[in-house]
Amino acid sequence: MEMSLTYVHLFYVYLHLCVVEGKNHRMGLFRSVDVFKGIPFADVPGKFEKPKLHPGWSGILKATKYRDRCLQVTLLQTKTQGSEDCLYLNIFVPQGRSLSTGLPVMVYLFGGAFLLGASNDVAILGDSLYDGKEMADRGGVIVVTVNYRVGTLGFLSSGDARLPGNYGLWDQHAAISWVRRNIEAFGGHPDNITIFGQSAGAASASFQSLSPYSRGLFRRVITQCGVALSPWSLQTRPMSLTKKVHRHTITHTNRTVVLTQKALTSDVWPVSVDCVVMDLLELAPVVDGDFIPDEPSRLFHNAAQFDYMAGVNSMDGHIFAGVDVPSINNRTKDTTVEQVKGLLAGLTKEKGDAAVHSAYSLYSAHWGSVPEPAVVKKTVADIETDFLFLVPTQIALQLHANNSSGASTFSYLFNMKTRIPGFPRWVEAEHAEDLQYLFGKPFSTPLVYFPRHRDLSRYMIAYWTNFAKTGDPSRGDSKVPAPWPPFTKNHQPFMIINHQISKSSVRYGFSCVLLCSPGLPSVSREEEETGN
Template sequence: MMVKLGILVAIAVFLEMVSATSLGVVSTEGGMVQGKNIRLGSRGSRRHMDVFKGIPFADIPGRFEKPKRHPGWDGILKATRYRKRCIQLNFMTLMTTTRGSEDCLYLNIWVPQGCSVSTGLPTMVWIYGGGFLAGSSTGVGFLDNYLYSGQEIADRGNVIVVTLGYRVGTMGFLSTGESDLPGNYGLWDQHAAIAWVNRNIRSFGGDPDNITIFGESAGGASVSFQTLTPHNKGLFKRAISQSGDATCSWAINRNPRRFAEEVALKVDCPINQTMASCLKNTDPVKLTLAGSINITSSPDNPNVFNLVLSPVIDGDFVPDEPCNLFHNAAEIDFLAGINDMDGHLFTSFDIPSINRPRVDTPIEDMKRLLASYTKKDQAAADLAYDTYTANWDPNPSQETIKKTIVEIGTDYIFLVPTQAALYLHAANATTGRTYSYLFSEPNRLAGTLYPSWMGADHADDLQYVFGKPFTRPLAYWPRYRDLSGYMIAYWTNFARTGDPNKGESSVPATWPKFTSDGQQFLEINSKMDNNSVGQKMRKPYVDFWTKVLHNLTMTISE
């Protein structure tokens, strides 16, 4: 009996080995690479995935320089471990230490395999967020379960997923505003990775003519910048910006010299014509620590104003105001949206009482926040107050006041700029299609750590896009798996065809295109149906802010 059992086990192992499809050793421009082939038991024993971790897409970058191509390597590179993140402030120690390395320009690739080795697959390239200050290609992780693992998207959407590293903080975005320290090094890193994918992805079974870039927060803004720069012509076909785009107030640093001088003083560099050369020769840890930001905030100094290490208009990668560059995205399919309470993360720092059920939030705090957002223009602040209180009862409840503050932060920081970007894309598009969404699944901590009225906070969408309800089923209710399935279907259909409704995955509701006149959007949550389509998202507030914010020079049409 034991002999027969042994024979059966041997046969099963043999059949598994011969049925496993794998790329094996892959030839890239830098040399040969070999990843790891894993079995995907949850969706059939004949499905596998090749996972490549830590492939260099550029050489170790020079200090405050554009990335250069990697010189290559001899033999076979074992691409089986994640590499260090780019050097950055450690927020876990309140920015008193750093983590990461300057040797950080690596990417990771997930390739789904069926009964035969995959060819011609759409490819999705992920750009992480983190305020241009922090982040990594893997995201947070526990026991090898990383937030930005591309496994679920790749498997369920039958696409290749790539995640990349790029320089952040001082090392990625410090600028004097002049040619001696032009800035935008992190954006150039992203560009180098996208270009590498375009040149090499065919060897991994991908279609270089069908690449989609996607990202969230600063990653969403980065995606937007990548569509607007003239340097990416023909490198990718589609783009998804989640909770961030290049028209956001925090996405452009309009006075980079001031912060560069602050950094220089902290590291004992002179504030003169030799400042840039001194900074280039300063220890990277000291430079990174010198880029720490003020984390204290109030309604008079909102937290979002402290994001001062961000892209600049350099005359090169970003040659003009973002709103003037949308002609460069005319042939790119663009999908963008926000979470319905994206601003909560920021306004809860500015006005902590909004999270405290037993502590009242004075209306005066809301007025102070509006004054800050309107640049202390009293007439604009008064008009803003009238706009946001137009539907209030004479004696508004604390819930009304607190929710309105979150709405103000969400509108100013995310919603209005995203609507502007969508409008500009649709107005400039030739062949490119435009899609808008609002993610509204309530935060899973609503009613416990957060108020019961809490909607979708900033970054709440990430767990669903990356399929965490499937990888950690005991931590999620079935409806969350439904939602995750919906988002992966829409995102990967869009990557495959340019239309989120059409592809290999069925969807719960038809998503109409965003047009300059109709301005349609899809509301995404676990209860979606054909009533989930809306028009002219928060139009009175969009109209108000586009008249007040000087960097949004267009007006949403009637």
């Protein structure tokens, strides 16, 4: 087993006359990772203002501890945490026998519904889930994780010039710009930057690629379980939400305005039969005529220059389906036809009753005359996965391929069996379960994983970092278990990602029932899942 932190020494990096002090973590024989934590990429932001350049510092900046997350509510929404002084990033630089230079750079944007999260979120046995040491060491890339404003301070908008919104997106843009200006001092290549993210972080990466401000700023994009087209990723009625927030806010000081618990829980919204959890995910980016100048679906010409890789987890929607239809996780209670139709009504209410009947017919076609209870419950999870994640991602992939000017496109489905205890046996890959493998947790905390998990982690790090190096997940320094063909206008393969990847893991077509573009392929989920 490889151990981190067996030996630590200090070193310095010079940034335009500013000195940064970090730590070196030993990873193996002749291998280590230099870690810098808490480097400011912008000044303390004004409330509801774009980020400002940081003035720099005199002396030596000790970049050895994570800084505060941006001010936000806690997960249970009972109190707040964090600080308005929060625009910091962390850098993980792999080192070998010689000092690293010209390395590819991967900038990670965290998820959290645009409401929660931080660059050092979710500690796993002492280390952040987003700790980049394993990925940097095994993949030979520089990993950067960044903070950005979330919640009301990051995404509240009036829909006009008074409060344009998208402050969190501007923070991300400022961080990526800082990386491009300064990463060469850390051994990185400023012309080979990949941005990647998961969930709201994936939607953020998608928005960054669609913005006209990103031209020439980075080279590649990876979105995991979220895109700018996701139904939860864009606030289309910002003033309505702002008025609602105004009725439920408290002012802690003259400089701190946050949502109360009530403003983010169900007592703000009228309870109705067609209310679904997606209706509560209201804080999000907006079309501001500036950073996002138009509807996202009409901006893919701006992303034509970027290589793009995107995918979802096979049961991304399960956790949300469990809120909308709690019976799916109850071993002693069946899920009824009425509940399935109620969920479809909630998800398609803008399309009317005809859409409900049509979707129900398609999703229940494989049930048989007397469907197994587990089949019905799994169908509920499939419905929510399709609506929230799969279909928008497939449309984004198709739009990218259609608009591409020589850039590559790749599609995947992550379907490793869930490791979360207590769920029914039919549950596969939950939302965010891919992250533990991508960030190498099976290697850094080996006692809580099995060899198959380390295989999967090795495969994911290889594919992801190869893509960052070359624009092709199959081509690079890291060995992969099978070639991954590109997604094109007329050819839509996707790679099944699990611990048993082989040539047969490449499949064609996805189930597209809800909101499916006429140009997208459609196959049954039975065909899709034969690779499990």
